[in-house]
Amino acid sequence: MLQPEQSWSWLAVAIGVLLAAKPSAGRDLFGSRPSILLLMADDLGIGDVGCYGNTTIRTPNIDRLAEDGVVLRQHLAAASVCTPSRAAFLTGRYPLRSGMVSSNGYRVLQWTGVSGGLPANETTFAKILKDKGYATGLIGKWHLGLNCESPSDHCHHPLKHGFDHFYGTPLSLMGDCARWELSEKRAALERPLRLGARAFAAAAAALALAAGRLGGLTARSWAPAAWAAAAAAAGLGAASRCLGALIVHADCLLMRNRSVAQQPMRFQRTAALMLREVSAFVRRNKQGPFLLFVSFLHVHTPLITTENFRGRSRHGLYGDNVEEMDWMVGQILDTLDAEGLANSTLVYFTSDHGGSLEAQFENHQYGGWNGIYKGGKGMGGWEGGIRVPGIFRWPGVLPAGRVVHEPTSLMDVFPTVVQLGGGQVPQDRVIDGRDLLPLLLGTVQHSEQEFLMHYCEQSLHAARWHQRDRGAVWKVHYVTPVFHPDGAGACYGRGVCPCSGEKVAHHDPPLLFDLSRDPSEAHALTPDTEPLFHQVMERVARAVEDHRRTLSPVLLQLDTPDNTWKPWLQPCCGPFPFCWCDREADPG
Missing domain, CATH: 1.10.287 (Helix Hairpins)
Structure with missing residues (x-):
């Protein structure tokens, strides 16, 4: 008789064979397609979560996901700021391919009333799954554009990119929303x-x-x-x-589908409104399958935190905000349990990029902690800006407690959920993500991501090579930010570190690290200290050239023409500029 461990091993092998046979094998094997719940924090540092080593901020619900699922230890965002990272997540493509970058320092969409955004010819996983019969919803932050030429064309709206239902903010939180800091x-x-x-x-x-x-x-x-x-x-x-x-206060708004629901947001009610919306969506679509992307407003400044959580953590308002977000994760998981959906739902948790080191005001730290990793939000190459939590849970399918140290990307979510939902990965464009399911199941031991490129705007700051036969993960840095003050590890007083210009350093020869031995990137290797130095540099240089040959010129959506405020595109629920309304009843 097979022991439990052997039984699981044989099951994993069987799953792997079926998945290799055809894209729909996951659906055939499990009888029906899973519902999919994607949870994304905003600006959360990898070191802020208990299952990634934090011992002073309480995150029991995220930790429970990790205990019941698979934890990715080298999970990487495609960009170190919000807009391009989220574009890459939804499309499975480097943001440079879709034009969701800039050439002039405006690295995210600045206003709701701009004409830039995720182009209509980009395909999101929501669009593919919607076409396959999934009910699709986005609750929370979008930050990928809204209108093109008129305040009602909604050319970049989530509903134009595959989501049936949208409730949240089309932009992002910012200090102006609470008028708590200089803007x-x-x-x-x-x-x-x-x-x-x-x-x-x-x-x-x-x-x-x-x-x-x-x-x-x-x-x-x-x-x-x-x-x-x-x-x-x-x-x-x-x-x-x-x-x-x-x-700027008018940019802090909630929308329900195409209509403004609350402007400006009433922050003491925002968390409860989001949870009410999640619960309603799940109950409305519990017969499944559904795809729900919960894009938290936590833990971006201005750290909107209800009175119930203020003063509870050991790390001030930021810690309070993290703990409130964890509580929200728990409430969402409880909803799945109450509806009997836990075993038929794939749950994923991550952050859009690393924590913001420069988020300071009046000598208080309002940004995250990136653990042992150098750098943070806005830094294109350093690990602290791009290494994020990655947790998958699917009870009865994914092995509980599995830990994966292989390099993976947020872009990998695209092909993973598309194929689980019975869809086909587009063949008419380059998809940079790779299906994670075999790695999550344990039917393969190595990630399909051999090389990963780390951009800052249009500039390639670093490249990563997973040399599988040696177990090494080499990281080559071509450009790094100049920290301010010198040696501070961040760009204090400058917002975020720039991507180009006088405030970055170009390295010739490039800096080389072996992350498998030096994950903190503390000791750059040289030809004297690393016998493979020149071999690694040459191999990575060839990979970079191969990658660049796959790029095509596109319109940059974040450049000045499309990222400048246009009053006629500003959503407003009153006579402009007096945008003031509240159409949301208090959640019970």
């Missing part, structure tokens, strides 16, 4: 308005003076006109500040 975005908007007001004042005063003198008026006669011009300028300056605040 570069608000300042950038107000500055030209103030300059315009001053120019108007100067012109009006000059005209008043000229008219007075040409008309032969005395100083007493034209002085009131000059004072009126000065008063008008002061009024315009004050109005510019008010208008700037109103506009």
Whole structure:
């Protein structure tokens, strides 16, 4: 009689054979297609979670997922900031391929009222699964664009990219939403308005003076006109500040499908509203199958945290926010349990990129911890910006407690869920993701990702080579940010580290690390310390050239023309700019 371990081994082999036979084998083997629940945190550091080594922030629900499922220890985002990372996740393609990058430093979509966004010709996993009969929903953050030419064309809307239902924010959270910190975005908007007001004042005063003198008026006669011009300028300056605040506050909105539901968001209710929506979607579609992408607003600044969780953690408001998000994960898992869906639902948890080291205000740290890994959000190549949690749970199918140390990517989710849902990976374009199911099951021991490229905007900052026959993971850095102050490990006072210009260092020869021996990237290898130095450099250089030959020029969606605020594209539920409404009943 087979022992339990042997039985599982034979089952895994059988699954692997069936999966290799045809793409729909997963569906045939398990009798019906699974429902799929994707959970993505925002700006969460890999070191913030208990199952990845944190001992001071309580994350029991995420840890429970890890205990019951498979943990990926080298799971990597395709970009170290929100918009391009999420585009890559949904499409299985490097963001450079879809144009979801910029060439001028605007690395994410800045406003709701811009014309840039995920192009209509990109195919998301939601679109494929919808075509295969899945009910598809997105609850939470989108940040991949909304409109193109009019406030109602919704050309980039989630409903145009395969989702049947959307409830959340089309942009992202930002400091302006809570008016709790200085905002570069608000300042950038107000500055030209103030300059315009001053120019108007100067012109009006000059005209008043000229008219007075040409008309032969005395100083007493034209002085009131000059004072009126000065008063008008002061009024315009004050109005510019008010208008700037109103506009950025209008970006902090909730939408239900195509309509504005709440503007601005009422943060003490946001978590409860999101959970109510998740529960309603699951119950409405419990006959399955469904695909639900829960894209948390936690733990991005301004760290919206309800009173129930404030002051509970040992790490201030950031720790409170992480613990509230973990509680939300638990509530969602409880909903699956209550509806009897746990065993028929594949659950995945991750973050869009690493924690933000520069998120500081008044000497308080409001960003995440990236554990032993160097760098953080915004740094294109360093591990701290791109290594993220990756947990898969599917009771009775995936082995509980399995840990995988192989390199994997958020882009791998695309082919994995597409094939589980009975779909076909598109053949008319390059797909950079690889099906993870054999690796998760244990039917193969190595990831299909031999090389991974790490971009910062258009610039290739680093490349990774998984040399399977040696068990090595080589990392080659071509460009790294210049930390400020020197040696600080981040770019404090600069928002996030830049991708190009004077604030980055170009390395010739490139920096080389072996992550299998030095995951912290603390000791760069040299020809004197690594006999394979030149061999590795040559092999990675060939892989980079092979990769570049697969790239095609596309319109960059995050460049200035498409990433500049256009008032006529701004969603507003009142007379602009007084966008103020609340159409959401208090959740019970």
